[in-house]
Amino acid sequence: GQQLNQSPQSMFIQEGEDVSMNCTSSSIFNTWLWYKQDPGEGPVLLIALYKAGELTSNGRLTAQFGITRKDSFLNISASIPSDVGIYFCAAVRSNFGNEKLTFGTGTRLTIIP
Protein backbone atom coordinates (compact mmCIF):
# COMPACT_ATOMS: atom_id res chain seq x y z
CA GLY A 1 0.00 0.00 0.00
CA GLN A 2 0.89 3.64 0.18
CA GLN A 3 3.83 4.51 2.33
CA LEU A 4 5.44 7.69 3.51
CA ASN A 5 9.16 7.46 4.13
CA GLN A 6 10.55 9.78 6.78
CA SER A 7 14.17 10.78 7.05
CA PRO A 8 16.13 10.63 9.18
CA GLN A 9 14.79 7.76 11.28
CA SER A 10 16.39 9.27 14.38
CA MET A 11 18.30 12.39 15.31
CA PHE A 12 20.61 13.17 18.19
CA ILE A 13 21.19 16.88 18.60
CA GLN A 14 22.28 19.40 21.19
CA GLU A 15 19.92 21.93 22.68
CA GLY A 16 19.78 25.06 20.57
CA GLU A 17 20.48 23.33 17.28
CA ASP A 18 18.12 23.55 14.32
CA VAL A 19 16.43 20.38 13.10
CA SER A 20 15.30 19.36 9.63
CA MET A 21 13.34 16.29 8.67
CA ASN A 22 11.43 15.26 5.58
CA CYS A 23 8.77 12.93 4.34
CA THR A 24 8.63 11.52 0.82
CA SER A 25 6.28 9.39 -1.22
CA SER A 26 6.01 7.96 -4.69
CA SER A 27 2.38 9.10 -4.81
CA ILE A 28 0.79 12.54 -4.94
CA PHE A 29 -1.06 13.79 -1.86
CA ASN A 30 -3.21 16.89 -1.51
CA THR A 31 -2.90 17.50 2.23
CA TRP A 32 0.12 17.07 4.48
CA LEU A 33 0.09 17.07 8.27
CA TRP A 34 2.84 16.95 10.88
CA TYR A 35 2.31 15.40 14.33
CA LYS A 36 4.44 15.05 17.46
CA GLN A 37 4.01 12.19 19.88
CA ASP A 38 5.34 12.12 23.42
CA PRO A 39 5.75 8.83 25.31
CA GLY A 40 2.43 7.55 26.62
CA GLU A 41 0.42 10.13 24.70
CA GLY A 42 -1.47 10.33 21.43
CA PRO A 43 -0.05 12.28 18.47
CA VAL A 44 -0.59 16.04 18.62
CA LEU A 45 -1.19 18.01 15.43
CA LEU A 46 1.53 20.60 14.81
CA ILE A 47 0.96 21.94 11.31
CA ALA A 48 -1.44 21.29 8.42
CA LEU A 49 -0.58 22.10 4.78
CA TYR A 50 -3.16 22.29 2.02
CA LYS A 51 -1.48 23.81 -1.06
CA ALA A 52 1.58 22.74 -3.02
CA GLY A 53 4.46 25.07 -2.23
CA GLU A 54 2.79 26.32 0.95
CA LEU A 55 5.13 27.30 3.80
CA THR A 56 3.52 27.47 7.25
CA SER A 57 4.96 28.30 10.65
CA ASN A 58 3.86 27.50 14.17
CA GLY A 59 6.25 29.17 16.60
CA ARG A 60 9.69 27.65 16.09
CA LEU A 61 8.29 25.08 13.69
CA THR A 62 8.11 25.60 9.94
CA ALA A 63 6.72 23.10 7.46
CA GLN A 64 6.52 23.11 3.69
CA PHE A 65 4.29 21.28 1.23
CA GLY A 66 6.56 20.15 -1.58
CA ILE A 67 5.86 21.57 -5.02
CA THR A 68 5.63 18.07 -6.53
CA ARG A 69 3.01 17.16 -3.88
CA LYS A 70 5.09 14.04 -3.14
CA ASP A 71 6.98 15.39 -0.17
CA SER A 72 6.95 17.66 2.85
CA PHE A 73 9.54 19.11 5.19
CA LEU A 74 9.56 20.12 8.85
CA ASN A 75 12.13 22.40 10.44
CA ILE A 76 12.52 23.17 14.12
CA SER A 77 14.68 26.14 15.06
CA ALA A 78 16.64 26.51 18.29
CA SER A 79 15.58 23.17 19.75
CA ILE A 80 14.65 22.92 23.42
CA PRO A 81 14.25 19.86 25.68
CA SER A 82 10.48 19.67 25.21
CA ASP A 83 11.02 19.10 21.46
CA VAL A 84 12.08 15.54 22.30
CA GLY A 85 9.65 12.97 20.89
CA ILE A 86 8.65 11.21 17.72
CA TYR A 87 7.54 13.30 14.75
CA PHE A 88 5.18 11.79 12.20
CA CYS A 89 4.16 13.13 8.85
CA ALA A 90 0.75 12.16 7.53
CA ALA A 91 -0.97 12.79 4.23
CA VAL A 92 -4.36 12.56 2.58
CA ARG A 93 -5.19 12.02 -1.07
CA SER A 94 -8.48 13.91 -0.64
CA ASN A 95 -10.57 11.50 -2.66
CA PHE A 96 -14.21 12.32 -2.16
CA GLY A 97 -15.50 10.51 0.93
CA ASN A 98 -12.03 9.18 1.78
CA GLU A 99 -10.46 11.06 4.65
CA LYS A 100 -8.00 8.39 5.69
CA LEU A 101 -4.54 9.49 6.75
CA THR A 102 -1.41 7.69 5.63
CA PHE A 103 1.28 8.00 8.29
CA GLY A 104 5.02 8.18 7.87
CA THR A 105 7.53 5.95 9.56
CA GLY A 106 8.47 8.58 12.14
CA THR A 107 11.57 10.56 13.15
CA ARG A 108 12.71 10.18 16.75
CA LEU A 109 14.33 13.33 18.10
CA THR A 110 16.68 13.09 21.08
CA ILE A 111 18.50 16.01 22.69
CA ILE A 112 21.93 15.22 24.02
CA PRO A 113 22.73 17.02 27.29
Next chain:
Amino acid sequence: SAVISQKPSRDICQRGTSLTIQCQVDSQVTMMFWYRQQPGQSLTLIATANQGSEATYESGFVIDKFPISRPNLTFSTLTVSNMSPEDSSIYLCSCTRDRTYEQYFGPGTRLTVT
Protein backbone atom coordinates in the same frame (compact mmCIF):
# COMPACT_ATOMS: atom_id res chain seq x y z
CA SER B 1 -9.41 21.11 17.81
CA ALA B 2 -11.12 18.41 19.87
CA VAL B 3 -10.56 16.97 23.33
CA ILE B 4 -10.70 13.20 23.33
CA SER B 5 -10.63 10.82 26.28
CA GLN B 6 -10.15 7.08 26.24
CA LYS B 7 -10.95 4.44 28.81
CA PRO B 8 -9.17 2.46 30.06
CA SER B 9 -5.77 4.09 29.77
CA ARG B 10 -4.13 0.69 30.12
CA ASP B 11 -5.06 -2.87 30.91
CA ILE B 12 -3.50 -6.27 31.29
CA CYS B 13 -5.75 -9.04 30.01
CA GLN B 14 -5.62 -12.80 29.72
CA ARG B 15 -5.64 -14.47 26.35
CA GLY B 16 -9.05 -15.53 25.13
CA THR B 17 -10.86 -12.64 26.82
CA SER B 18 -12.22 -9.46 25.25
CA LEU B 19 -11.68 -5.79 26.10
CA THR B 20 -13.86 -2.85 25.10
CA ILE B 21 -12.15 0.52 24.75
CA GLN B 22 -14.24 3.67 24.97
CA CYS B 23 -13.58 6.92 23.15
CA GLN B 24 -15.39 10.11 24.13
CA VAL B 25 -15.12 13.46 22.30
CA ASP B 26 -16.00 16.78 23.93
CA SER B 27 -18.28 17.81 21.06
CA GLN B 28 -19.92 16.38 17.96
CA VAL B 29 -17.57 15.26 15.22
CA THR B 30 -18.12 13.91 11.75
CA MET B 31 -15.70 11.01 11.59
CA MET B 32 -13.97 8.82 14.17
CA PHE B 33 -11.13 6.41 13.57
CA TRP B 34 -9.40 3.60 15.43
CA TYR B 35 -5.67 2.92 15.11
CA ARG B 36 -3.18 0.42 16.46
CA GLN B 37 0.42 1.35 17.26
CA GLN B 38 3.35 -0.62 18.51
CA PRO B 39 5.48 1.52 20.86
CA GLY B 40 7.85 3.68 18.84
CA GLN B 41 6.31 2.59 15.55
CA SER B 42 3.94 4.21 13.09
CA LEU B 43 0.15 4.12 13.30
CA THR B 44 -1.95 1.53 11.49
CA LEU B 45 -5.59 2.32 10.76
CA ILE B 46 -7.97 -0.40 11.93
CA ALA B 47 -11.29 1.08 10.85
CA THR B 48 -13.39 4.18 10.36
CA ALA B 49 -16.31 4.35 12.79
CA ASN B 50 -19.39 5.61 10.97
CA GLN B 51 -22.32 7.03 12.90
CA GLY B 52 -25.48 5.10 12.17
CA SER B 53 -23.86 2.44 10.00
CA GLU B 54 -21.27 -0.31 10.15
CA ALA B 55 -17.62 0.57 10.53
CA THR B 56 -15.37 0.45 7.47
CA TYR B 57 -12.42 -1.88 8.10
CA GLU B 58 -8.96 -1.76 6.58
CA SER B 59 -7.30 -4.73 4.97
CA GLY B 60 -6.22 -7.22 7.59
CA PHE B 61 -8.82 -6.21 10.16
CA VAL B 62 -12.23 -7.87 10.48
CA ILE B 63 -15.41 -7.06 12.33
CA ASP B 64 -15.49 -10.32 14.27
CA LYS B 65 -12.12 -9.54 15.83
CA PHE B 66 -12.55 -5.77 16.25
CA PRO B 67 -16.25 -4.92 16.54
CA ILE B 68 -16.86 -1.18 16.64
CA SER B 69 -19.85 0.81 17.76
CA ARG B 70 -20.66 4.46 17.13
CA PRO B 71 -24.04 5.19 18.68
CA ASN B 72 -23.79 8.98 18.36
CA LEU B 73 -21.57 11.83 17.16
CA THR B 74 -19.41 12.01 20.29
CA PHE B 75 -18.76 8.39 21.29
CA SER B 76 -17.32 5.17 19.91
CA THR B 77 -16.11 1.85 21.24
CA LEU B 78 -13.61 -0.68 19.93
CA THR B 79 -13.66 -4.24 21.23
CA VAL B 80 -10.62 -6.46 20.91
CA SER B 81 -12.09 -9.97 20.92
CA ASN B 82 -10.60 -13.33 21.82
CA MET B 83 -7.29 -11.68 22.59
CA SER B 84 -3.87 -13.21 22.04
CA PRO B 85 -0.43 -11.82 22.96
CA GLU B 86 -0.13 -10.51 19.38
CA ASP B 87 -2.92 -8.04 20.21
CA SER B 88 -0.67 -6.32 22.76
CA SER B 89 -0.40 -2.79 21.45
CA ILE B 90 -1.50 0.80 21.91
CA TYR B 91 -4.99 1.50 20.59
CA LEU B 92 -5.79 5.09 19.64
CA CYS B 93 -8.97 6.78 18.57
CA SER B 94 -9.11 9.99 16.59
CA CYS B 95 -11.69 12.28 15.05
CA THR B 96 -12.12 14.96 12.43
CA ARG B 97 -14.48 17.90 12.37
CA ASP B 98 -16.63 19.04 9.47
CA ARG B 99 -14.82 18.57 6.17
CA THR B 100 -11.23 18.99 7.31
CA TYR B 101 -8.61 16.26 7.23
CA GLU B 102 -7.01 17.29 10.51
CA GLN B 103 -7.31 14.37 12.90
CA TYR B 104 -7.15 14.81 16.67
CA PHE B 105 -6.10 11.89 18.81
CA GLY B 106 -6.95 10.51 22.19
CA PRO B 107 -4.22 9.56 24.67
CA GLY B 108 -4.37 5.88 23.74
CA THR B 109 -5.06 2.62 25.54
CA ARG B 110 -2.05 0.43 26.25
CA LEU B 111 -3.11 -3.20 26.12
CA THR B 112 -0.99 -6.10 27.29
CA VAL B 113 -2.24 -9.64 26.72
CA THR B 114 -0.67 -12.40 28.78
